[in-house]
Amino acid sequence: MVPAPGRVGFVAKDPWNPAIRREHHIAGQLVGRGSLIDFVQAPADAGRLRTDPVNWLRHLGRARYLPAAPGVRVTERSTVLPGSRSRSAERLDSALLRAFLHRSGWEQDLTVVMLPWDWRGARGPGGRMVFDCTDDWARLLPHARGLAEQYRRIADEADAIVVVNPALAALFPGRRCGVVPNGTDETLLRAPRTTTPAPRSAVYVGSIAERFDVDLVRDVLRALPDWTLTVHGSMVFPPGSRRAAGRFLALQEETGGRFAYRGPLARGDLPAVLDAATVALVPDVADRALGQSSMKLFDYCSRGLPVIASTGHLEVSGDVPPHTYLTAGPAEMAAAMVAAAEEPEGWPRERIAWAAARTWDRRTDEFLAASLGTAG
Numbered sequence: 160m161v162p163a164p165g166r167v168g169f170v171a172k173d174p175w176n177p178a179i180r181r182e183h184h185i186a187g188q189l190v191g192r193g194s195l196i197d198f199v200q201a202p203a204d205a206g207r208l209r210t211d212p213v214n215w216l217r218h219l220g221r222a223r224y225l226p227a228a229p230g231v232r233v234t235e236r237s238t239v240l241p242g243s244r245s246r247s248a249e250r251l252d253s254a255l256l257r258a259f260l261h262r263s264g265w266e267q268d269l270t271v272v273m274l275p276w277d278w279r280g281a282r283g284p285g286g287r288m289v290f291d292c293t294d295d296w297a298r299l300l301p302h303a304r305g306l307a308e309q310y311r312r313i314a315d316e317a318d319a320i321v322v323v324n325p326a327l328a329a330l331f332p333g334r335r336c337g338v339v340p341n342g343t344d345e346t347l348l349r350a351p352r353t354t355t356p357a358p359r360s361a362v363y364v365g366s367i368a369e370r371f372d373v374d375l376v377r378d379v380l381r382a383l384p385d386w387t388l389t390v391h392g393s394m395v396f397p398p399g400s401r402r403a404a405g406r407f408l409a410l411q412e413e414t415g416g417r418f419a420y421r422g423p424l425a426r427g428d429l430p431a432v433l434d435a436a437t438v439a440l441v442p443d444v445a446d447r448a449l450g451q452s453s454m455k456l457f458d459y460c461s462r463g464l465p466v467i468a469s470t471g472h473l474e475v476s477g478d479v480p481p482h483t484y485l486t487a488g489p490a491e492m493a494a495a496m497v498a499a500a501e502e503p504e505g506w507p508r509e510r511i512a513w514a515a516a517r518t519w520d521r522r523t524d525e526f527l528a529a530s531l532g533t534a535g
Contacts, residue, residue, distance in 0.1 A: 161527040163192035164268035170256070170281045172273040172293070174200045175233040179426055181293060181323075181341050181454070182273060188523035190230035197224065197267065198231060199260075201274070202238040202252070219255070222263035234263070242276030243296075243303040249276045256280030269530060275309040282316055289530040292322045292330065293341075295450035299370065300397060321529045323452035337529025340452040340478060342522035343514040347461035350430035361388040361496060362436035362464075364424060365455040366395045370447035372469060373406045378489035379442075380414045383496060387417045388440065391424035391432060433462040438499045441468035442492070456480060460514040463507025465499035467492060481509040 167189055173180050175198055178187075186196045199222065207215040215237045217223060222234035236259060242252035257280045267286045272278050275296060282288060290313045297306050313320065314331040321337045322328050328336040363371075367390065380388060396404045410418040424432060433439065439459040443451075448471025459466050460480045467484040469492065479485075482502065484495035527533075 160192065161524045161531075161533065163189045163194045163527060164287075164531075165194060166197070166267045166269075167194045168197040168199070168265060168267035168270045168286075170199050170270065170272045170274075170277050172201050175227050175231075177423070177426065178228070179454075182271070182291075184342065184344065184519040185523055185526055186231060187228070188519055190228070192523075194230065196231040197222075197265070198227065198233045200233060200235050202236040202241075202256075204237075204241055205239050207237070219259075220262060221259060222265075242274070242280075243300055246305045246308075249279070249305055249309070252276065253280035257283070271530070275306055275313060276303075278309060278313050278316075287318045287531065288316070289319045289321060290317045291526075292320065292327050292336075293452070294323075295327060295330070298447045298449060299368075302397065302399075319530050319532060321526060324450045326450045337525070339522060339525045339529055340517070341454045341457060342519040343457040343461050343517050344426075345518050345520070346426075347430055347433075347458060348511070348515055348518075352430075352434050354431050354435045356437045357387075357435055358437065359383070359386045359500065360435065360437050361386060361440050361467075362433060362438075363388065363390045363392070363440045363442065363455075364429065364432065364458060365392045365453070367392050367407060367420075368395045368397070369400060369403050370444045371407060372442045372444045373403075373410060375442050375444075375469060375489055375492065376418065376440075377410060377413060379493050379496070380410075380417055382489055382493040384417075386496065387419070388414075389432075389436070390418070390420045391422070393423050429458065430462060433459065433464055436464060438467055438496050439464040440492075440496075441466065443469050443471050445469055445471045445487075447471075457514055457517060460510040463511045465502060465506070466510070467495045467499060480513050482506045 169182050171182050190196060203215060218235040219237040224232040224234045227233040238252045238255050240248040242249040269287045271289050271291050272281045273291050296303055310330045314334045320331050320334055321339050323340050325338050394404055441453060456466060466480055470485055470487050486492040486495050
């Protein structure tokens with residue numbers, strides 16, 4: 160087990176709740192190794208003035224920490240505009256973030272920054288600075304501005320850069336990047352089985368955004384009129400994407416109810432939901448999937464489910480789960496779903512073993528080695 164720093168700060172890309180993301184799992188592992196965690200949530204912009212002006216103003220100038228878990232304290236943060244909006248927005252947000260951290264007495268042995276437009280504001284004296292790159296942000300957020308300049312600054316200034324997929328290393332020319340994919344939640348491996356799969360049922364669990372391929376899903380369900388697909392997760396379409404969100408929600412009517420969106424899922428309910436399905440889908444738009452390390456893959460494999468994914472990030476990652484079905488287009492995905500329903504008996508056990516070898520405890524060792532410069 161790699162020793163952990165005494166104080167670790169996350170300038171995060173998500174809120175603390177629900178605590179299901181990469182940064183939450185790593186933070187929890189670090190606490191178990193003796194670290195104290197300060198967690199700065201992704202900022203609320205000035206739009207919050209309309210709904211919660213008091214909290215927006217309270218968190219504009221300095222942190223106001225609250226305990227969130229043993230060894231973890233969390234604060235909100237406010238900004239005027241998202242730093243991804245434009246170069247001027249990034250500079251303004253950087254100034255606000257820099258002042259916010261300074262007034263909050265930010266003294267960390269290790270600071271982990273997760274959004275490229277936060278780097279300029281988080282960079283400061285003292286402690287080791289690490290950038291944890293979990294996405295190709297240009298693919299995920301095509302409207303983001305100034306990313307090339309932000310990546311160059313990170314490449315020049317970071318003490319270490321960690322990426323979830325080898326494809327992302329190309330974003331930081333001239334730098335050696337540590338590759339640390341996402342991992343498996345051990346509670347999913349240990350949870351008892353309380354249900355059996357429903358025939359011809361597919362499941363998707365994860366965030367729903369523009370990379371969820373609505374056209375692919377519609378065509379697959381048309382090709383398989385006796386199959387259903389149930390989707391669990393939060394809708395995280397960016398501002399201005401009402402049409403994309405509407406197309407997603409319209410799938411229920413277009414498929415005669417065989418597509419069902421159930422909304423966010425409590426983590427404790429996940430094992431039963433996965434166990435009730437025949438197959439699990441990753442229906443990404445291919446050109447938006449490159450550079451991913453999808454946590455849903457680890458969730459699916461931890462329960463032995465057949466994984467059927469559209470082409471994209473898996474091929475580049477170099478670590479494809481056993482017996483994964485990689486498909487190009489609705490005809491291949493539909494055929495894979497039918498085949499997976501009758502696959503050999505031992506394949507689920509192989510997927511579970513794959514997931515068990517990639518728990519967050521092991522990933523945290525890799526993350527610390529890459530972040531602290533001790534990796535071989």
